[in-house]
Amino acid sequence: MSEHVKRMINRRHILKLYSGFLLALDWVFPPKCIGCGIEKEHFCKTCLEKINYINKDVCQFCGSPIRFGTTCNECLREKPHYDQLRSVSTYTPPISNAIRLLKYQRDITLGLILSQLMADKVVEMKWKVDMVLAVPMSPKHFQERGYNQAAVLAYPISLLLDLDFESGAIIKKRETKTQVGLSAKERKLNVENVFFADSNIVSGKNVLVVDDVSTTGATINACSYALRQAGAAQIYAITLGKAAFSSSPLELQS
Numbered sequence: 001m002s003e004h005v006k007r008m009i010n011r012r013h014i015l016k017l018y019s020g021f022l023l024a025l026d027w028v029f030p031p032k033c034i035g036c037g038i039e040k041e042h043f044c045k046t047c048l049e050k051i052n053y054i055n056k057d058v059c060q061f062c063g064s065p066i067r068f069g070t071t072c073n074e075c076l077r078e079k080p081h082y083d084q085l086r087s088v089s090t091y092t093p094p095i096s097n098a099i100r101l102l103k104y105q106r107d108i109t110l111g112l113i114l115s116q117l118m119a120d121k122v123v124e125m126k127w128k129v130d131m132v133l134a135v136p137m138s139p140k141h142f143q144e145r146g147y148n149q150a151a152v153l154a155y156p157i158s159l160l161l162d163l164d165f166e167s168g169a170i171i172k173k174r175e176t177k178t179q180v181g182l183s184a185k186e187r188k189l190n191v192e193n194v195f196f197a198d199s200n201i202v203s204g205k206n207v208l209v210v211d212d213v214s215t216t217g218a219t220i221n222a223c224s225y226a227l228r229q230a231g232a233a234q235i236y237a238i239t240l241g242k243a244a245f246s247s248s249p250l251e252l253q254s
């Protein structure tokens with residue numbers, strides 16, 4: 001049996017175990033729908049139907065909704081370092097609630113449900129991906145929160161798509177201040193050269209970068225720059241939510 005087949009069987013096995021474990025947790029701690037609060041479900045059917053999916057008329061690069069043409073003004077001005085970035089939904093309820101929960105509570109079951117929406121989008125885009133990566137946090141931030149919400153989405157995406165999750169492929173070299181309240185230019189400068197990608201892992205590979213939310217896409221672009229430097233081939237990125245950019249203080253970062 002080849003190494004690849006062995007790994008594939010192993011991933012399916014992990015996915016089964018992972019789902020089974022989470023279902024068992026639900027039995028002990030009955031969940032509530034993050035949209036409407038109905039009991040026994042994390043995300044009920046009615047609330048799933050309320051998701052404001054971003055499906056058509058988007059910029060070919062950054063995935064922002066546009067009224068006409070194929071490329072938004074920002075990407076016309078400066079092409080991003082990634083090949084394509086897409087988001088499942090606008091940053092509006094119920095997805096904005098779900099992202100808030102992921103950020104402040106370690107709801108891994110919710111991560112699994114949400115990652116299914118993201119994996120579906122990746123399949124729909126027909127991206128040929130070799131490995132899944134998560135936008136990293138700085139070691140200090142990670143220590144404070146205890147988990148990386150991007151990885152809570154990225155890991156089950158890798159299981160669902162039968163791909164390797166490479167948690168150490170990108171690292172964040174230093175702490176940055178929050179992107180909240182910064183202008184688009186300040187956001188870009190804030191995350192410039194803060195990421196490092198390991199060429200031993202990503203060189204010549206098509207990668208999928210996962211994050212919970214993007215606004216101007218500055219963070220994903222900075223990760224993509226590091227990945228390009230490390231020789232990554234195609235760079236695709238997916239976020240669950242896409243927030244409309246505003247420099248006014250929101251609770252968003254990205």
Ligand SMILES: [Zn+2]
Nearest residue numbers: 033036044047
């Ligand atoms: Zn609901």
Ligand SMILES: [Zn+2]
Nearest residue numbers: 059062072075
């Ligand atoms: Zn664009």
